[in-house]
Amino acid sequence: MKPIYPKSVRDRFNISQWAIQHSWLTLSFWIGVMVAGILAFTSLKYALFPDITFPVVVVNATAPLSTALDTEAKLTKPLEQRLQNLPEVDDVRSSSYPGQSVISLESPVGTNLDVSTRKVEDALKQVKLISGAEYKVIPFNLNESAVISYAIESDKQSLQDLSNLTKQKIIANISKLPGVLKVVLLGEPTQDSNSTSLPGQGATLIRFNSKDAMVQSTRLSTIAIQVIKRGDANTLEVVGRVEAEVEKLRLSLPDIKLTLASTQAEFIRKATQSTIDSLIEAIVLSVVVIYPFLRNWQATIISALAIPVSLMGTFIVMAMFGFNLETITLLALALVIGSIIDDAIVDVENIMRHIDRGETPRQAALLATSEIGLTVTAATLTAVAVFLPIGLMGNVVGQFFKPFGITVSAAMLTSLLVARTLSPVLAIYWIRGKERKEAEEQKKWGYFAQKYQDLLKWSLQHRKIVMGLAVLSFLVAIAIIPIIPKGFIPKLDRGEFNVTYTASLTKLVAQSQQSAQDALGNIFSTDLNSLSVAGVASSNSLNNPLNDSLEIAKKLENIIIKNADVENIFVTIGSRQGEVNKGTLYVKLKEKRQIKTGDLQEKLRSSLPQIPDITISVEDIQFVDSGVQKPLQIALKGENLKSLNQSAKAITERIQKLPGFVDVTYTGLGNTNDNIFQIERLNNQRVTYISANLGQINLGQNLSLGAATEKLVSIAKSTITPDVQLALEGDSARQNEVLGSFTWTLLLSAICIIIVLILLFGGWQDPIIIGISLPLAIVGAIISLLLTKSDFGMISLIGFVFLLGISNKNAILLVDYINQMRKQGLNREEAILEAAPTRFRPIMMTTASTILGMVPIALGIGAGFELRSPMAVSIAGGLISSTILSLIVVPTLYTILDDWFPRNSS
Incomplete structure (x- = not known):
């Protein structure tokens, strides 16, 4: 035998x-x-989750240009043409406003951010810009995120004194901790005590549990600090060190109340x-x-x-x-x-x-x-x-x-x-x-x-x-x-979420100007067409769009705080890019709550006020910050701005009526045929983004990402004009990437299995x-x-x-x-x-x-x-x-x- x-x-x-x-x-x-x-x-x-770095280099350029079209032609395009051929750049995205261009260069995961930044700086030196143009290169490691924030209150010190004390005693100590990149002071007063500085000047407005930076009736001063960790630092280690330091500060500063406002560490x-x-x-x-x-x-x-x-x-x-x-x-x-x-x-x-x-x-x-x-x-x-x-x-x-x-x-x-x-x-x-x-x-x-x-x-x-x-x-x-529903990453019952809003900047500035004109007897007026985002951010006029943005936040906060399961609300008005028309309300739910996070989000979507020219979104907190807030997103590509705007508007109006599509928005919402305020571009082509969150289609069941993507793509294809192209973005695109990667991996695995078995069994x-x-x-x-x-x-x-x-x-x-x-x-x-x-x-x-x-x-x-x-x-x-x-x-x-x-x- x-x-x-x-x-x-x-x-x-x-x-x-x-x-x-x-x-x-x-x-x-x-x-x-x-x-x-x-x-x-x-x-x-x-x-x-595993340490994943999404390196992004942002070029923020300004020039004395009065329209977004001029900015695109004379500032954005020359910069894009030089930057798009750089090695290790996946996508080049840009936003053109009157007098300002913001170009974002996304590199593959794991790319050295410092090297990418130097290459961008070297490339820009070879670009000949128009007279008066300036630019700044800003490296963004999305892992350098805010890991913990504290509200700082005092009923014995003025806002200015509290800010100075916070800088000298609190920020100075926490900044020295290992793993801490920087500590940002939020709600700091300006030199003019009658106004609040704009984000472009390095400050924001904050509210914590319905308390402004200064509550005059109680003489309670409130500001906040936000601790940003280093990209390679461990979140829990950094938070642990900060928490220990805060305990020491509470003992040494008995007149100061430090309250945890938000943290990534708890979940x-x-x-x-x-x-x-x-x-x-x-x-x-x-x-x-x-x-x-x-x-x-x-x-x-x-x-x-x-x-x-x-x-x-x-x-x-x-x-x-x-x-x-x-x-x-x-x-x-x-x-x-x-x-x-x-x-x-x-x-x-x-x-x-x-x-x-x-x-x-x-x-x-x-x-x-x-x-x-x-x-x-x-x-x-x-x-x-x-x-x-x-x-x-x-x-x-x-x-x-x-x-x-x-x-x-x-x-x-x-x-x-x-x-x-x-x-x-x-x-x-x-x-x-x-x-x-x-x-x-x-x-x-x-x-x-x-x-x-x-x-x-x-x-x-x-x-x-x-x-x-x-x-x-x-x-x-x-x-x-x-x-079986097709998804990407399951929705979590985290007990925390964000409510974000974006106001039309043209209307926000107009409202602010009108308020100032009413107060000062029409002393001045401003031509809106010549007002850029950079101009707003650097304006020292008595009018302040940031304060008007605060009023929007208050309206939303008043609705949210009425929910018995809400423990804290931490409001930040003004984004880190200096956009005064944006705000975020971080909502922390009680430990012993009677409702799931998703159910409360759905409840809020139906109860939050509908404010003209303002988009409101109830957002999940991301697992990994990739720069995209909403899971469902498509891009409409084409050179005809009118076609892009009309197509985006028509698609948005159709999907807003469908169950499960919530917080639907599209870029360039304030654009009209006569006044183009914002132009988006992706890889040297004009683009408009349509994005949405996924809500419930019936009690306890959310619309799946796969079904939502199929429906959105189907509607978009039947709506767009011939000169507009369609592409997937966000988690919809990542879902296809994951399936594609796993298909090839499984094929390779199957081949490996066969080879191993043949070798072993002869x-x-x-x-x-x-x-x-x-x-x-x-x-x-x-x-x-x-x-x-x-x-x-x-x-x-x-x-x-x-x-x-x-x-x-x-x-x-x-x-x-x-x-x-x-x-x-x-x-x-x-x-x-x-x-x-x-x-x-x-x-x-x-x-x-x-x-x-x-x-x-x-x-x-x-x-x-x-x-x-x-x-x-x-x-x-x-x-x-x-x-x-x-x-x-x-x-x-x-x-x-x-x-x-x-x-x-x-």
Whole structure:
């Protein structure tokens, strides 16, 4: 009889023999790994998401030009033409106003911002601008964000004295803290006590819980500080240092009240802790499920030890790559818990089986590990072949999921080493044979194994029916896909959100001028056509658009504060770019609230006042600041401004009437045929952006991003004129990018799996069987998403990839042992009926441990559960269908392929 496997292949992967022969060296090695892992763990930082930098360089140019059209022609275009050919620039966006041009250069993720800035500065030196033109280059690292803000109040000091004290005592101390880039003072008074300075002069207006910068009736002075972290600094570390410093300041400044106004840290802490809790629960459940299967505490402990040891080895790799303990890596660890114990379970279960046959522990360990070695190695290496390509993906998606792919790969490779070295060594010393002849659990397993064997016999006799049902289930799953909502990142119940508004600057200035003229008896007047954003920002006239913008904020605040679930409202009027017509109301909800964040947002949208020429938007707080506020956005491209404006207006009016489309706006809202105030450009072409948030289409169910994008694109195509082109922007574009990236990654992963299996099995029939069995996992994953009403998006997509990596284990276990039985002289059917029931228990054990490890994540408990649940749901559902179907389909498919392509065996 010719062996199916070359002996050298199986021996090559039997490192267990070496580990058993050098048991004390093996134990010493893993003790060292544990110590190093603990040290590595203490060096890891907590975060919400991986560190992703979106480098943006902004060129802010001004010139004595009276119209936006002149600015575009004489200022924006010359600058764009020089800048658009710079290397490492993805997109060039610009906004042209009367006398001012703002050009934004977006570089690929990870680009060195300092280098990009220098290249821009060098390029601009070669541009010949019109007389009187000036420009400033401003580098923006969107990771340099405000991480915590405090309202500072005093009823004993004037606003000016409070500002001076804040600069000297508070800002000076906090600015010195590690990780702090700068501390911005908000609401600072101007030299003229009768007016408030404009953002262009370095100040903004603030309100905290309905208190202005100066409440005259109570002599209460209120200002605020905003702490901006460095781009490479950890949010939680910076916030922790600031909070500690603020506690000291409260003691040293008893007359000053410092109140937390807003922070990013609270949700990060809650979400991180919830994920850690799920990780711990997954560990407990994965361990607990082992004992009922093995009925042996020593074997249970040996299997369970694979988890902490593998985690310590993974922490070492994470520290080497500079990863954080954030949602993605913690999810990776939580998801992989059930899988990293699988290898040890299979090894230990096989050793126990040999011991129960009467072999000594040492003989059992040597025989069992040799028997199972190739199986365990193949299963783990094929999983790594899936996850490593994810860690090597490019662009934003790659940066986001690199920690996931590498963390999972590290955990699985470490668990393989544990199962092949530590577990058999411990089994030699700890596991002994059973004293009783036949344990009760063996009777039970014998009963289940017999029922499974009977079903298998029937399946082998009715192969067409079995394969027909398998194909039908797969086709049904594919047919269900269009029904599942398509999303990008799930909406979170964070307990905080922003309400933003943008007023038409022309009207805001006109109102402010009218107020000043009324007050001063029409002393002066100004030609609006000659008034630019820069001109507004530098105006020292008695009229102040910022104060009029404040009145808009007050109207919105009065409605929001009436909600009983609102705890704080922190208002900032004037953006960091110096735009006086914009304001943000940060709304913090109470810890014990009676309403979900999304439901309150929806309630506010219907109750906030409709103010002419003012757009109001209820915004989610972004996971990662990419510069785009709304998830749904399209761009209309063309050179005819009239066509762009009319098309945008018509599309906006149509989608505003549809359920689920909320806060719909378009750029250039104040433009008319006679007065073009704002011109947007994208990559050297005029453009108008239409954007929207996603609201509820019925109680508790939001419009999905996929459905919204399809509807918006359909309406836009039927509305735009022939000289206007359509392009996706925002999350709508990122969704396609993610799907495209994952498609190529999955293709690469599939190729890697096939190559690994061919190398390990020494032929192509077995890899084909294992590969064809993979779609069986999709059936349960899709059905589970449908039943739980989860979106098919970036998070659930990770679950599908995870399934691809781990669902082949069952097939490998079956096929490998069938081949071993045939090698020992059994015919094909005898080998199947012997091997499959024998592998039934370890398959059920590994499946149960993995699924139970998913339960805490799938249940949807704790902050940020919306990010974790879809992934676990899809994996658990996929494993159930994969296990049930593969136990029948894989042996059946084995016989079919063996009939078509007989193996060389006697």
